[in-house]
Amino acid sequence: MNTSEKTMAVGGTSSFRKVDTSVLLDRAGMLLVFLGLFVTCSIFVDNFLSWRNMAGLSLAISMAGMVSCSMLLCIASGNFDLSVGSVIAASGCVAAVVINLTGSVVVGILAGLGLGVVVGLINGFVFAKLGINAFITTLATMQMARGFGYIVAGGKAVGISNSDFFVIGTTYFLGLPTPVWLTLVTFAIFGGLINYTEFGRNILAIGGNEEAARLAGVPVVRTKILIFVIHGLMSAVAGVVLASRMTSGQPMTAIGFEMTAISACVLGGVSLAGGIGKISYVIAGVLILGTVENSMNLLNINPFYQYLVRGGILLAAVIFDRYKTRSIG
Amino acid sequence: MSVGESIGSSSPYLEFVRISKSFPGVLALDDVSFGVNSGSVRALVGENGAGKSTLLKILSGVYRPSSGVLRIDGSERAFQGTSESLAAGVSVIYQELVTVPKLSVAENLFLGHLPKKRGLVDYPCLYELARAALVSLADDIDPRTPLGLLSIGQQQMMEIAKALTRGARILAFDEPTSSLSAREIERLFSVIERLRSEGRTILYVSHRMEEIFQICDSVTVFKDGRHIETFHSTKGLTQDILINRMVGRDIKNVYNYSERPYGDVSIEARDITGPGLKEPISIRVRSGEILGLFGLVGAGRTELLKLIYGATRRTGGEILLKGHPAKVETPRDAIDQGIVFCSENRKAEGIIPLGSVQENINISARRHHGYRMGFINETWERRNAKEQVRSLDVRTPSLEQRICNLSGGNQQKVILARWLSDQMSVVLFDEPTRGIDVGARSEIYALIRRLAERGVAILMVSSDLPEVLGVSDRIAVMRDGALSGIVERTDTSEQKILSMALPV
Numbered sequence: 001m002n003t004s005e006k007t008m009a010v011g012g013t014s015s016f017r018k019v020d021t022s023v024l025l026d027r028a029g030m031l032l033v034f035l036g037l038f039v040t041c042s043i044f045v046d047n048f049l050s051w052r053n054m055a056g057l058s059l060a061i062s063m064a065g066m067v068s069c070s071m072l073l074c075i076a077s078g079n080f081d082l083s084v085g086s087v088i089a090a091s092g093c094v095a096a097v098v099i100n101l102t103g104s105v106v107v108g109i110l111a112g113l114g115l116g117v118v119v120g121l122i123n124g125f126v127f128a129k130l131g132i133n134a135f136i137t138t139l140a141t142m143q144m145a146r147g148f149g150y151i152v153a154g155g156k157a158v159g160i161s162n163s164d165f166f167v168i169g170t171t172y173f174l175g176l177p178t179p180v181w182l183t184l185v186t187f188a189i190f191g192g193l194i195n196y197t198e199f200g201r202n203i204l205a206i207g208g209n210e211e212a213a214r215l216a217g218v219p220v221v222r223t224k225i226l227i228f229v230i231h232g233l234m235s236a237v238a239g240v241v242l243a244s245r246m247t248s249g250q251p252m253t254a255i256g257f258e259m260t261a262i263s264a265c266v267l268g269g270v271s272l273a274g275g276i277g278k279i280s281y282v283i284a285g286v287l288i289l290g291t292v293e294n295s296m297n298l299l300n301i302n303p304f305y306q307y308l309v310r311g312g313i314l315l316a317a318v319i320f321d322r323y324k325t326r327s328i329g
Numbered sequence: 330m331s332v333g334e335s336i337g338s339s340s341p342y343l344e345f346v347r348i349s350k351s352f353p354g355v356l357a358l359d360d361v362s363f364g365v366n367s368g369s370v371r372a373l374v375g376e377n378g379a380g381k382s383t384l385l386k387i388l389s390g391v392y393r394p395s396s397g398v399l400r401i402d403g404s405e406r407a408f409q410g411t412s413e414s415l416a417a418g419v420s421v422i423y424q425e426l427v428t429v430p431k432l433s434v435a436e437n438l439f440l441g442h443l444p445k446k447r448g449l450v451d452y453p454c455l456y457e458l459a460r461a462a463l464v465s466l467a468d469d470i471d472p473r474t475p476l477g478l479l480s481i482g483q484q485q486m487m488e489i490a491k492a493l494t495r496g497a498r499i500l501a502f503d504e505p506t507s508s509l510s511a512r513e514i515e516r517l518f519s520v521i522e523r524l525r526s527e528g529r530t531i532l533y534v535s536h537r538m539e540e541i542f543q544i545c546d547s548v549t550v551f552k553d554g555r556h557i558e559t560f561h562s563t564k565g566l567t568q569d570i571l572i573n574r575m576v577g578r579d580i581k582n583v584y585n586y587s588e589r590p591y592g593d594v595s596i597e598a599r600d601i602t603g604p605g606l607k608e609p610i611s612i613r614v615r616s617g618e619i620l621g622l623f624g625l626v627g628a629g630r631t632e633l634l635k636l637i638y639g640a641t642r643r644t645g646g647e648i649l650l651k652g653h654p655a656k657v658e659t660p661r662d663a664i665d666q667g668i669v670f671c672s673e674n675r676k677a678e679g680i681i682p683l684g685s686v687q688e689n690i691n692i693s694a695r696r697h698h699g700y701r702m703g704f705i706n707e708t709w710e711r712r713n714a715k716e717q718v719r720s721l722d723v724r725t726p727s728l729e730q731r732i733c734n735l736s737g738g739n740q741q742k743v744i745l746a747r748w749l750s751d752q753m754s755v756v757l758f759d760e761p762t763r764g765i766d767v768g769a770r771s772e773i774y775a776l777i778r779r780l781a782e783r784g785v786a787i788l789m790v791s792s793d794l795p796e797v798l799g800v801s802d803r804i805a806v807m808r809d810g811a812l813s814g815i816v817e818r819t820d821t822s823e824q825k826i827l828s829m830a831l832p833v
């Protein structure tokens with residue numbers, strides 16, 4: 001077997017050992033896959049390594065990164081949220097319309113974020129308090145939010161008059177686009193949330209065994225509502241950033257984005273069964289997904305085939321996930 | 330019987346030859362060799378984590394041994410999965426039964442090979458077959474009932490019936506009696522007796538020494554994954570010898586009871602009503618007192634604890650803490666006011682399976698030790714986990730080990746550790762020593778005693794009569810959803826308590 005066998009402690013002693021190689025591999029596994037992919041793409045895909053492409057790639061990844069972080073909380077607690085894409089679109093539209101109405105960027109942004117929080121509250125309340133299945137709940141709010149976006153925007157893209165708003169999406173800081181910085185900050189915050197706070201641990205406990213968590217005094221309902229509120233908020237943040245990048249609120253954008261976020265998480269190794277969640281998994285998933293899409297575009301692969309590839313990767317990831325949970329026993 | 334013995338005398342029907350099994354960081358079995366004759370019941374005993382369950386999982390093909398072989402009826406076997414071991418006539422009945430609760434008994438019995446007519450399940454035939462399979466095991470079960478509605482004992486009988494329909498020659502039981510009522514245990518034993526007389530080979534894992542002397546012909550002792558000794562007969566063998574071989578030392582005065590001074594009433598449940606109770610129940614526990622709660626399985630003891638804890642909604646009555654009415658509507662309320670509850674159902678209500686040992690220990694107590702804004706105090710968590718693991722002697726390769734990889738008894742210790750880390754004034758224990766080995770058991774009694782000495786009020790449910798009598802200051806007895814009486818320890822006997830617990 002592996003090296004751990006030689007340093008094995010006999011079952012009858014409570015000796016403590018440092019992390020062994022298999023644990024290390026589990027932690028960094030998908031990041032290594034990404035590195036391999038990155039190197040391969042650098043060699044075989046023309047222009048992949050160019051500065052321009054790297055900036056484009058990081059920008060493309062930034063939105064998925066933000067939303068996947070909060071999706072991680074949902075999945076780790078044993079659930080998921082389908083309303084992401086619609087909230088992204090609707091909050092962008094709300095921000096755009098409110099900015100145009102009031103002339104105030106701040107009020108516009110707050111309105112956009114507020115929409116995300118409201119959708120999150122509805123999701124959380126219906127799911128956690130009333131005990132309705134998360135799939136159905138968020139399937140419903142997904143359509144409602146999309147519809148709301150169209151209504152607010154009047155059915156078409158809303159150009160934004162105040163150019164101060166574009167600072168968020170179109171400027172650079174230290175050579176990197178601002179949205180990329182925002183995403184990096186998001187990674188750091190969510191990493192801390194999961195690893196170092198009671199809230200984060202409670203999420204994993206709920207995902208692992210909800211009844212045990214409840215009996216251990218974990219505030220299950222409150223935690224679940226909070227998860228969905230945070231997720232709504234993060235979707236709205238992504239929506240506002242996107243609106244700023246596109247200098248308009250677009251009701252038809254980000255269709256199917258919930259699938260991107262879920263795929264990224266699962267691809268990185270977040271178990272759909274709940275109870276497991278590490279920010280490094282999400283980062284790896286987002287990077288892999290982004291890199292694959294970017295190279296497919298560079299290689300001029302027909303978009304129809306891109307669907308096949310993306311679906312295939314997701315399928316491979318869930319099969320891998322299944323295999324992993326099985327080996328846990 | 331004669332068939333079994335004639336084979337048995339020549340060579341063992343089932344043989345483990347130099348079996349080793351390692352997991353990352355743990356050598357669960359270390360060069361284990363022994364054989365079992367057909368027509369006999371072999372006890373496997375050893376401390377928590379000694380490797381008993383692992384051996385059974387190798388027998389059933391759940392795990393493959395790292396080295397060594399299995400021999401059945403003289404031929405070598407290497408099972409790649411449970412279906413292969415079943416086909417070879419091996420059935421292992423685990424403590425946590427693997428069943429489909431929503432399907433009927435009959436469907437569960439024949440899952441995988443349901444009788445069919447023109448491609449559809451032939452239900453009349455299925456129920457007929459099921460009824461035949463259950464004869465003299467559980468005649469009272471209607472094969473059409475959903476399995477989930479049966480008691481654990483009945484489900485176990487169904488598992489045995491299932492094993493027999495598949496022609497099992499070897500049956501292994503892993504702690505089968507830990508959730509059974511006294512009557513169900515009797516029934517199980519008579520079934521095992523019958524299986525033996527039919528010449529089958531039985532392996533029996535248990536931490537209950539009396540049982541071993543009652544139904545086993547021979548005993549194999551494990552320690553730290555090694556085969557220590559096999560006693561080919563129980564003649565001349567005593568519990569003390571066996572315990573000494575298992576633990577490596579003598580254990581005297583398991584309960585070690587001593588008088589303690591009590592304080593005022595710490596918790597009072599007044600006229601509690603709710604699901605599972607047939608009458609309002611009132612109960613008081615003084616600080617420093619251990620109140621045992623005895624009753625047959627199904628008497629409503631767990632339900633009462635859960636109602637007090639706020640885990641189930643009360644339909645009436647109130648909880649008073651130190652004489653004042655207290656709001657205990659949810660487990661969180663209870664914990665905030667110093668009441669903790671240690672569930673009997675480790676798998677469903679205790680462990681967070683993918684969480685580490687450390688995480689499982691700290692999940693509840695951490696809120697008293699965290700930093701602001703809910704940040705976790707990692708230093709405290711590590712230190713607490715380390716201390717608890719040491720004081721309860723949890724056998725684990727590291728604090729990072731997932732709890733689901735620990736042996737059953739060690740998982741139980743981790744759950745106990747979770748509640749012992751908390752700051753509490755009232756503890757509701759539901760079968761705290763379930764699945765815990767004899768040696769560790771006396772340590773846990775000592776811990777409970779120390780809690781009481783610190784002034785904690787303890788309400789302890791147990792189905793183990795000697796345990797209840799050995800540990801408690803007073804004993805409350807429940808029968809059929811009602812309290813049938815409370816007696817002082819000085820003023821009672823096993824007979825008296827049993828007569829209060831048995832249905833009238």
Ligand SMILES: Nc1ncnc2c1ncn2[C@@H]1O[C@H](COP(=O)(O)OP(=O)(O)OP(=O)(O)O)[C@@H](O)[C@H]1O
Pocket residue numbers: 011012329352353355356357375376377378379380381382383384724725733734735736737738739764766
């Ligand atoms: N899947 C696993 N992964 C890692 N370690 C394991 C696994 N299964 C068992 N072990 C370890 O192997 C050892 C033996 O475990 P086993 O379950 O066989 O003990 P046991 O004798 O049945 O104990 P108990 O009386 O507590 O049930 C323990 O130290 C346990 O932690």
Ligand SMILES: [Mg+2]
Pocket residue numbers: 381382383503736737738
């Ligand atoms: Mg075991």
